[in-house]
Amino acid sequence: MRKNIFFIFLLWLGVYGLKAQEILPISADSAYAVINVSVCNMREEGKFTSGMSTQALLGMPVKVLRFTDWYEIQTPDNYTGWVHRMVITPMLKARYDEWNRTEKIVVTSHYGFTYEKPDEASQVVSDVVAGNRLKWEGTKGHFYKVSYPDGREAYIPKSISKPEKAWREKNKQDAESIVHTAFTMMGIPYLWAGTSSKGVDCSGLVRTVLFMHDIIIPRDASQQAYIGEHIEIAPDFSNIEPGDLVFFGRKATAEKKEGISHVGIYIGNKKFIHALGDVHISSFYPEDKEYDAFNTGRLLFAVRFLPYINKEKDLNTTLTNPYYN
Template sequence: MNEKWMCAVSVATVWTDPDSPRVADLPALDHPVQINRWLSQLSYEERLALSEKNYIQTQLLYGESVIVEEVVGDWARIIANSQPTRKDPRGYPGWVPLVQLSMKKRIQTEEFVRVTSPKAALFDESGTFFLRVSFNTIFPSAERRGKKIRVWTPHGWKLLNVSDVERVGEESIHRPLTVGRRFIGLPYLWGGMSAWGFDCSGFTRAIWKACGICLPRDAVDQAEEGRSISLDSADWQKGDLIFFKNEEQRIHHVAMYVGNGKILHAPSTGKLIEQIELKKSAYAENVCSVRRII
């Protein structure tokens, strides 16, 4: 097929294969997706299995473009072409419920807006609430209507509050820490790419995306971006990405340096996004690489 489609729900989870979802994951397969219900009912063990058993690959935000390679029953095998990865030169591969995708095409425009609020309400043109969307969701945009702006979505023209967005291209590359700290206390979610939950590399990617810089999806690929910095913390600057190795000496975690010996990161299942002192943490002895994006 190799057709371009779009994500048609607030956030769609990209599964490893159609057999990955369990009964507990059914709310994540709906349209509209029941993301709050899904996450609130998952036990720690069920959340942990998302990574331990490799059930999830990544997530898509509303309106995000994908390449649909084939449709098998109620599922689509896709490539998330806006998420760079070594797994496929075209983008991140996986499977998404067909009902969560739309064939509607993007309009031709040079104007785009990005959601800057953690979550934002999307309205019908009549002003009726339609859908809640995540931080970093991007829309083709048109004219302002008072305190709202008209945007193009997989469901046609809708409205967003002007206070919830900024124009793409007007982002400041000097504010990653300001952006990231807004999510302190948010529960970790393996594969997470939205304000409903991030994993470690999803979090750093989201922060830099909000600053106008596109990083690869996974930590191992992010560790090849920017330029290498000494492992001596005296050389580190705010915003540097710090990478950590596991027992197999492979990169398995990423955090952002915030200065004064502290890091900001999404730690692991069962924990919350946090800012901690690196030297006093279990991560200190596993630093293996530091990269400066700017």
């Protein structure tokens, strides 16, 4: 079906002389797609040399906004960017809805692979990262049989994945669990616009950790700073709790509002975990070996978000986010 549609499209280009880079509108019934690779790089423009703006993950439903020979898409956190046509599977609304309804296998390990056979010695089909979702087709031994949005089939080890319903039942959305997950990302390299286990920027770390707990939060630090409860941090840090987000940047003046440029996750004892160079722990306390004078000097405020999940428009889960339903 896709090949036929693409052939007709190419024929139309030839007949009407449309230039490849002209932006085509998307009809209401074709404005859907699902990500088809483990980590999909979204760019500011439709070309490989353009800067990366964010990433999307395998199995993630997206909306298609425009099309050239690239697609402009919008992710469930309402972020937009351009992706190459080979990394997504465009779908009609009915198929998109079916994909969202079917039981998935969720990747729980930071990194792994799927295979052609239920045997890790068989041919690799693709890599996978934490948060990837594949359609559950069955079970064989120590593997789940899965399929990709484009129809490819594979086997994924049970040791790195779980059925979505079972994953949700055991998944906790509390501060202790979130901080623990953040610790599992220690040492992962900083990557501008990164939101996966392969590399993260500061707000991408927050985005990735929370997505592993089925929480969808706005993409950028400047957006994350204005959800939930704003907290002016006490000098002794006694009014903030582990799991709160701490924000950094330019302090407000009489003429300008504060400028948010960095975010971390508070872990208690005047320490926070963040991505800068790599994912590591820093401290606000001068006596600690992890003392971070630079970020201490530009600390602005904290945000408490956990009590507000599914109570604010931009803070939800895959059960309530409209892209998944």
